[in-house]
Structures are given as structure tokens and as C-alpha cells.
Amino acid sequence: MQLEITVKQAVGLKHDGRHCVEFLLDNHAPQRTRWVDDFYDTQGLVVQPKNFQSSRCTITLKADKSAYKDSFLHLALFHQRNIRDDKRAAEAHLPFSGMTNGFKGWVGLEHKDKYGGKLYIEANLKEAAPAPAPPRPKAAAPVLDxxxxxxxxxxxxxxxxxxxxxxxxxxxxxxxxxxxxxxxxxxxPASATAPSWPWPDSTSTSQQAAPRPPSWPDWPGSAAAAAALPPSTPSAREPEAEVILxxxxxxxxxxxxxxxxxxxxxxxxxxxxxxxxxxxxxxxxxxxxxxxxxxxxxxxxxxxxxxxxxxxxxxxxxxxxxxxxxxxxxxxxxxxxxxxxxxxxxxxxxxxxxxxxxxxxxxxxxxxxxxxxxxxxxxxxxxxxxxxxxxxxxxxxxxxxxxxxxxxxxxxxxxxxxxxxxxxxxxxxxxxxxxxxxxxxxxxxxxxxxxxxxxxxxxxxxxxxxxxxxxxxxxxxxxxxxxxxxxxxxxxxxxxxxxxxxxxxxxxxxxxxxxxxxTQMFDPNVRTFRFFDAIKSKVR
The missing domain is CATH 3.40.50.12660 (Rossmann fold)
Structure with a gap:
């Protein structure tokens, strides 16, 4: 399982400038969000509350969640004073048991027993996302119809x-x-026919379309494209019923x-x-x-x-x-x-x-x-x-x-x-x-x-x-x-x-x-970008 933590925003921080949040769970390596700078309004004033832009960290659990019932998640807010100097500005602790069913809300921070601001976070336990299918060799082009x-x-x-x-x-x-x-x-009318290639240029005064390159097929669904498709082989398939939309x-x-x-x-x-x-x-x-x-x-x-x-x-x-x-x-x-x-x-x-x-x-x-x-x-x-x-x-x-x-x-x-x-x-x-x-x-x-x-x-x-x-x-x-x-x-x-x-x-x-x-998982190295295809819904 994975513990996913999202930092939404912060208020009452002692320092302006760049901040990040580090999360440490027992027996796991610490995980940090990206550094987030301040935003300014048109008058040059710092916008409050500070927007952490939904910065996320994911901790993959090494055992079942029941093994962490007595554990705590340690939060540490870091402030970057200069490019080589990170300072721990405030911290807090959350019991792991309070996150097993999801957590959403403000978390108060302390620094040397004093108030150090607060963070709005969301924490959820989720099943680890399955790895996508291995990518095809780069030399091989995707197979398309x-x-x-x-x-x-x-x-x-x-x-x-x-x-x-x-x-x-x-x-x-x-x-x-x-x-x-x-x-x-x-x-x-309620429907229109998609244009075939090449599309007419509306800025041109000429009424004659440019010559058609033989390597570019018609737009899918147009009459010319349908006529250009190879004839289907005879089969015992029954004719499809008309679909009323x-x-x-x-x-x-x-x-x-x-x-x-x-x-x-x-x-x-x-x-x-x-x-x-x-x-x-x-x-x-x-x-x-x-x-x-x-x-x-x-x-x-x-x-x-x-x-x-x-x-x-x-x-x-x-x-x-x-x-x-x-x-x-x-x-x-x-x-x-x-x-x-x-x-x-x-x-x-x-x-x-x-x-x-x-x-x-x-x-x-x-x-x-x-x-x-x-x-x-x-x-x-x-x-x-x-x-x-x-x-x-x-x-x-x-x-x-x-x-x-x-x-x-x-x-x-x-x-x-x-x-x-x-x-x-x-x-x-x-x-x-x-x-x-x-x-x-x-x-x-x-x-x-x-x-x-x-x-x-x-x-x-x-x-x-x-x-x-x-x-x-x-x-x-x-x-x-x-x-x-x-x-x-x-x-x-x-x-x-x-x-x-x-x-x-x-x-x-x-x-x-x-x-x-x-919303649906696929391999970005294999799936070709199109505006018009839709893949099946998968249960993850």
C-alpha cells in the first residue's frame, strides 16, 4: 500500500520565501515536496494563505498497515534562506492510525514550543498503482489500423x-x-459531416483546392475514406442494427x-x-x-x-x-x-x-x-x-x-x-x-x-x-x-x-x-495521441 500526502496551503508561517515539507514515517526514508515560492498580488504583497500547489509525496509501506498502528508521521517544514542553506522552521506529528481511513484538515506546527503556523494537508492510504506495460522497443513504431x-x-x-x-x-x-x-x-442542423483532407483555407480567395498528396488519406468517416477502404472478406456476421443516439x-x-x-x-x-x-x-x-x-x-x-x-x-x-x-x-x-x-x-x-x-x-x-x-x-x-x-x-x-x-x-x-x-x-x-x-x-x-x-x-x-x-x-x-x-x-x-x-x-x-x-491507465510510451479514441475502463 501507499500513503499519499498532499499539501494544499499554509498560513501563519514565520518566514517568507521558499518552503518545502518533509515527511518521515518510522523505518522509511524521508520524502520531500518540491520547493514552493510565495505568490504576489498586483501591489507586490505576499498572497495569503500560501499556495503549496497540491504538492504531493508518496510513501510505499513496507508491511501491512496494521504494523504501523503505533507509528507516527513526522512533518517538518523547511525554509530556504539561501541556495545552500535550508532551515527547519517548524514541525508536527500525526498518528498513523488517524490516517488509515483518510485525513483532511489543518495541522498545527510548532517551533521551540511556540506556534509555527499550520498546514492544510490530505492523507490517504491507497493500493499501489500497477506498473504500466513495458514499453515497446523504440525502433518499433506503434501498430495502427x-x-x-x-x-x-x-x-x-x-x-x-x-x-x-x-x-x-x-x-x-x-x-x-x-x-x-x-x-x-x-x-x-444537429449534425455535420467531418471535412476530408485537404481542408479549404478560409483565407484564400481561390476556389480551387490544392492537389491531393497521394500519401494522405481522407478524414476517417468521410465518404471518400470509406470508399478507399479495402472490401471486407465474406463472413457469416449478421448485419448490425441501427443505433439511435x-x-x-x-x-x-x-x-x-x-x-x-x-x-x-x-x-x-x-x-x-x-x-x-x-x-x-x-x-x-x-x-x-x-x-x-x-x-x-x-x-x-x-x-x-x-x-x-x-x-x-x-x-x-x-x-x-x-x-x-x-x-x-x-x-x-x-x-x-x-x-x-x-x-x-x-x-x-x-x-x-x-x-x-x-x-x-x-x-x-x-x-x-x-x-x-x-x-x-x-x-x-x-x-x-x-x-x-x-x-x-x-x-x-x-x-x-x-x-x-x-x-x-x-x-x-x-x-x-x-x-x-x-x-x-x-x-x-x-x-x-x-x-x-x-x-x-x-x-x-x-x-x-x-x-x-x-x-x-x-x-x-x-x-x-x-x-x-x-x-x-x-x-x-x-x-x-x-x-x-x-x-x-x-x-x-x-x-x-x-x-x-x-x-x-x-x-x-x-x-x-x-x-x-x-482516468484510465495506459503506457504513454506506446499509446498514440489522438483527440478521438477512447480506451476501456480498467479496475485498478
Whole structure:
């Protein structure tokens, strides 16, 4: 078993500056969290309470938990006075027996019999995460079927096309207002056909498409791609029954029904379809993109809306229909498109409404994050957070993940000024050690993949640089990594390669690495990155 300890925040510390926490259990080697620096507000004052950014330590028990019933966990807070001098600032002891069923709360610290502040920690006993399957030899490429290879190549081809256009000096397609986007949802049909390769360039005045390279297949699911597939061999397999999927509601109709209290109108219009064997992709894709700049406040940013437009452009070229791509930004004219707390929560419900196995979802948030003092967990900041409050990690999990059925793919991209684990997923990938680390106890039957910033020590200068940036660091690193990998080769890219490449782009800035967290375990060295696949739920 493993004892996992998470440090959330601290108050009343005697010293400002860098701190870390060391945990020592009887007959085990001491384990330390990463060093965490102070955060500063716009007036240059230290932000209180101190955010430890959910720093984690994991202690693998050498015996059954019953052998530790009389043991104590020793906590020591260290303060870094200079680069070569660490000082023990305060300490505390917790009985192991008090953590066997989980512990969450404040722990008082002492230093020379005097009050030394307090830490908010969470401690849980968990079964050790099974080791992932051994990686394939690096010389061997992942084995993919035709549709999988076509989809991955189409993703990389889209990024390459965007880069070629930017290098040639052409502008990106003009940004459409959120009001036009919402109106198109009301007028557009409920489904759209995914485009085939090559996609037309909306900035070009020519109506003639570029010649088709023979090595690039059509987008999976298009008519040309289906015609290009080899004929299937005769078999005694019975014809498949038609699957009737529950209807999706456009955002204006969904929001109106939600405000009117017509909960029955938002329930599943039919039971989830029954599948014999694994369900096939439905071809349905829906995205929610939230960008908040907080104009006119001390928390003002410049990147939130720009990030939404960049991500929307990529998703549009990957087959996400515009009528099922909802953008909430604080420059929007209609109130239903503003990223308020109520709108954000309702939009999350819209994203997962009537989702069926085989559907594909995408969630993007670019804005501020914080720690919710009441919950002790990370939280997202909507545009009206000063009046309405934050959106906690628990709320994001309950709204986006809990009710998702198996074989649904949800990709999340979080770009926040403070590294944010919202929601906290069961497994975190340590790219340096190339291993999974047990995260939260939350679970989901769906295949949820989240990209965010890993914890970092951020100086006041770096925080100011982030707030003045025109594009978010995490969003830029994620897209730049895909562009760079597309330049290197035309083929599949594993999750490990994508995370490593994006981390390289993040290191010159405040964040040090890209954090990958998931709900289903897989080998990042083998599984290829795609927006549209979903792996089976595994019982760990």
C-alpha cells in the first residue's frame, strides 16, 4: 500500500520565501515536496494563505498497515534562506492510525514550543498503482489500423498547414463574435459531416483546392475514406442494427430550459444505446471553450480570449462542427456567452448532456485559478468570481466527469496563471521518472485526458510576464509541440513524446512542465495521441 500526502496551503508561517515539507514515517526514508515560492498580488504583497500547489509525496509501506498502528508521521517544514542553506522552521506529528481511513484538515506546527503556523494537508492510504506495460522497443513504431493512422496524420497535417500559412504571412481567419456563434447553433442542423483532407483555407480567395498528396488519406468517416477502404472478406456476421443516439440540444435551447426549471426536458431523451461488443465512434463532437480576461480588474489578463480563438481554429480543422463548439468569453455581447459562474456550470452540463458511448468531447479553460479556502482544493475563477465565488475542483468533477459513460473521450486543456489540478484525476504522469503517480480518489468510466501546467516556483517577475502575455503559456506550448513534432515526421506521436516536447517549450517561462493526468491507465510510451479514441475502463 501507499500513503499519499498532499499539501494544499499554509498560513501563519514565520518566514517568507521558499518552503518545502518533509515527511518521515518510522523505518522509511524521508520524502520531500518540491520547493514552493510565495505568490504576489498586483501591489507586490505576499498572497495569503500560501499556495503549496497540491504538492504531493508518496510513501510505499513496507508491511501491512496494521504494523504501523503505533507509528507516527513526522512533518517538518523547511525554509530556504539561501541556495545552500535550508532551515527547519517548524514541525508536527500525526498518528498513523488517524490516517488509515483518510485525513483532511489543518495541522498545527510548532517551533521551540511556540506556534509555527499550520498546514492544510490530505492523507490517504491507497493500493499501489500497477506498473504500466513495458514499453515497446523504440525502433518499433506503434501498430495502427488505417483509421487510426489517418486520424493522427490528419491532426499533424492540420498543424503543418497552420504553420505554413503563418510563415507565409497570411492571417488566421477573422474571429467571429460569440453572438454569431450562438445564433448559428440555433439555425444549424444537429449534425455535420467531418471535412476530408485537404481542408479549404478560409483565407484564400481561390476556389480551387490544392492537389491531393497521394500519401494522405481522407478524414476517417468521410465518404471518400470509406470508399478507399479495402472490401471486407465474406463472413457469416449478421448485419448490425441501427443505433439511435439521444439528441443534443443547441446551447440557447438548453440554457433556456435550464433557467425555466424544465429538468425533465434536459434528461436523456432515450436510453443509451445497447452495444454488442465495443461501441463504434459516433462521429459526434462537441467542445466548450472558456476564455476570461477579467477586464477592468486587478486580475486582468490578455491571453484568455486569444487562446480560445487559437484552439477553436485547430478544432474546426479537425472536424468539430461550429454549431457544437460553444465559446464563453468576457468580450461577448449576449449575456448567455459571458463566462460567469452560472454560465460556466450550465455550459459544462450542456457539454455532457445526452452524451453516448463513442462521442468525443473537448474542454478548454484559459484564465485564473486559485485555491478554495473552504474546500482546500484548486478552483477555476469565472469572470464574476468576486461576487459569485469560484468553481471548485469537486464541482468540475461532478459536472463534467461523474456521469460520463464508458467509451466517451473527454480531452481537457487548462491554461491558468497558477498550476491547477482541477479536476484532480486518479493518475498523474511523472514525465521525468516515466511513471504514473496515484492522484485523487475520483473515478470515471470515461476516458478523460487532461493537460495542464505542473507545479512551479513562480517569482513576481514571472507572474507579471504571464499576465502581460498575449497567448497563454500552456496553450502555446501544447500547440507548438504538435507543430514541432509535425515538422519532424509524418506519423503517430505518443503521449510521452507530446508531453516531453511541450515541457521543453514551457521551461523558459514560469511553468516548468506540462502535467498529464488521466482516468484510465495506459503506457504513454506506446499509446498514440489522438483527440478521438477512447480506451476501456480498467479496475485498478
Amino acid at each position: 488505417d483509421a487510426e493512422l489517418a486520424e493522427q496524420q490528419a491532426i499533424l497535417a492540420s498543424i503543418q498547414a497552420s504553420q505554413r500559412r503563418s510563415q507565409s504571412g497570411q492571417a488566421l481567419p477573422a474571429r467571429q463574435s460569440s453572438q454569431n456563434s450562438i445564433q448559428s447553433q440555433s439555425q444549424s 439521444p439528441d443534443w440540444l443547441p446551447w440557447p435551447r438548453f440554457r433556456a430550459a435550464l433557467q425555466a426549471g424544465r429538468r425533465e426536458a434536459l434528461s436523456l431523451s432515450s436510453r443509451l444505446p445497447a452495444f454488442s461488443g465495443e461501441p463504434k465512434p459516433t462521429g459526434r463532437r462537441k467542445a466548450l471553450l472558456i476564455g476570461v480576461n477579467y477586464p477592468g480588474t486587478s486580475a486582468q489578463l490578455r491571453n484568455g480570449i486569444n487562446d480560445v480563438e487559437r484552439v477553436a481554429a485547430v478544432l474546426g480543422r479537425l472536424g468539430f462542427p461550429e454549431e457544437w463548439m460553444l465559446k464563453l468569453t468576457d468580450d461577448a455581447l449576449p449575456p448567455e456567452a459571458a463566462p460567469t459562474k452560472s454560465n460556466c456550470i450550465a455550459a459544462m452540463q450542456w457539454l455532457t448532456h445526452n452524451v453516448a458511448p463513442g462521442d468525443v468531447l473537448f474542454f478548454h479553460f484559459s484564465g485564473h485559478a486559485t485555491q478554495d479556502d473552504a474546500e482546500g482544493s484548486d478552483a477555476l475563477c469565472p469572470s464574476d468570481f468576486m461576487e459569485a465565488g469560484f468553481i471548485s475542483s469537486e464541482k468540475v468533477y461532478e459536472t463534467l466527469m461523474r456521469g460520463l459513460p464508458a467509451h466517451v473521450r473527454l480531452t481537457m486543456l487548462l491554461d491558468c496563471c497558477i498550476p491547477c489540478l482541477c479536476p484532480e484525476l486518479p493518475l498523474l504522469y511523472d514525465v521525468e521518472q516515466d511513471r504514473w503517480v496515484v492522484g485523487s480518489s475520483a473515478s470515471s468510466s470515461a476516458d478523460v485526458v487532461c493537460f495542464s501546467a505542473a507545479g512551479s516556483d513562480m517569482t513576481m517577475e514571472e507572474l507579471h510576464q504571464l499576465r502581460m502575455a498575449e497567448h497563454g503559456f500552456v496553450t502555446s506550448a501544447f500547440l507548438q509541440a504538435m507543430q514541432h513534432l509535425a515538422q519532424q515526421r509524418k506519423g503517430p506521436v505518443t503521449y510521452q513524446e507530446l508531453v516531453s516536447e511541450a515541457s521543453q517549450h514551457l521551461r523558459p517561462f514560469a511553468h516548468r512542465a506540462l502535467q498529464l493526468s488521466v
